[in-house]
């Protein structure tokens with residue numbers, strides 16, 4: 001067996017309705033001043049309405065910073081750190097999608113009284129030092145798995161993103177409450193759900209760090225996500241399906257945090273950078289085309305996953321037939337969920353494809369994990385197929 005290491009969030013609470021106990025959970029951790037980090041959509045939808053009253057009852061001061069925007073840029077993080085310092089926050093809660101949770105991670109680190117590091121100095125792997133404030137994550141999308149990953153992704157330029165990667169960013173508690181996701185719109189449910197499925201698939205085929213634990217998690221994640229995506233998209237009020245999606249996304253997060261994602265994400269990032277296509281949709285647009293490219297080496301692994309994807313519809317067959325069925329099912333998902341399935345339908349100009357291919361090559365951190373080597377000409381061919 002290959003040696004491996006595995007790290008994850010210390011505690012996971014998977015219980016519908018549990019967000020109403022958030023204040024209590026903060027107090028149990030010794031908190032007296034809590035900063036909740038969120039985005040304007042979350043407050044507008046009233047998702048915090050059932051959560052905030054508990055803080056007065058628990059005698060815990062609370063402030064909400066709800067200025068996070070999708071693909072958060074640096075100034076948002078720096079403003080939020082100021083707010084946390086002014087409050088004297090002694091615990092940070094990320095409450096929202098991946099964007100809010102990623103910002104919360106960095107606030108917990110940078111607003112710790114002992115920390116004097118600047119954000120610009122901690123990008124990359126293992127550059128963050130010292131201590132962070134206690135950190136609770138409450139995902140309101142079932143997608144990124146940020147509640148169990150040691151990375152925060154920040155937009156640093158017009159079209160570029162950078163990650164801070166450190167075990168310090170692993171939260172103390174992830175709280176999965178389906179009640180918060182009942183009103184998640186179908187398009188966001190679909191895109192974030194497919195993002196989570198991609199995390200599971202790419203972890204399972206990750207070239208360097210795939211290991212028995214990540215495999216176990218990726219398989220169960222894919223089973224849960226595939227079995228519940230349709231119901232969550234088309235009947236969003238189904239609490240069971242929503243809770244299963246949250247758990248699936250978390251398990252996929254645990255898998256890819258330890259067996260990193262690869263070319264699907266590497267080719268998706270430039271789409272987010274240039275055209276602000278949501279992260280999950282960017283992944284969905286390139287997914288079947290990257291898998292077809294990868295099949296030359298990864299077909300046996302895709303064939304192993306197909307029963308989990310198809311459930312009772314699985315019909316067996318040779319490795320090649322199973323691999324074909326796997327990719328065909330994933331290729332059909334976007335349309336079934338009401339998402340655009342071609343780059344041209346997502347507003348990407350054809351003339352930009354070479355730029356996208358060149359940008360994707362910058363994602364070597366991810367490409368090294370791909371089961372098949374991808375060069376710039378390959379990337380361009382994949383974008384053309386996806387066009």
Ligand SMILES: NC(=O)c1ccc[n+]([C@@H]2O[C@H](COP(=O)([O-])OP(=O)(O)OC[C@H]3O[C@@H](n4cnc5c(N)ncnc54)[C@H](O)[C@@H]3O)[C@@H](O)[C@H]2O)c1
Nearest residue numbers: 041042070071097098099140141144146149151153180184
């Ligand atoms: N840290 C990680 O491991 C990791 C992994 C993948 C992606 N990311 C990052 O996460 C971000 C994407 O996160 P995301 O896809 O969760 O989207 P998001 O956090 O950007 O949110 C998308 C939109 O959904 C809305 N929304 C969220 N929950 C809702 C709910 N329950 N009801 C109604 N509306 C709701 C928000 O208001 C927002 O407008 C990107 O910045 C990406 O880079 C991080």
Ligand SMILES: [Fe+2]
Nearest residue numbers: 144195199279
């Ligand atoms: Fe992702």
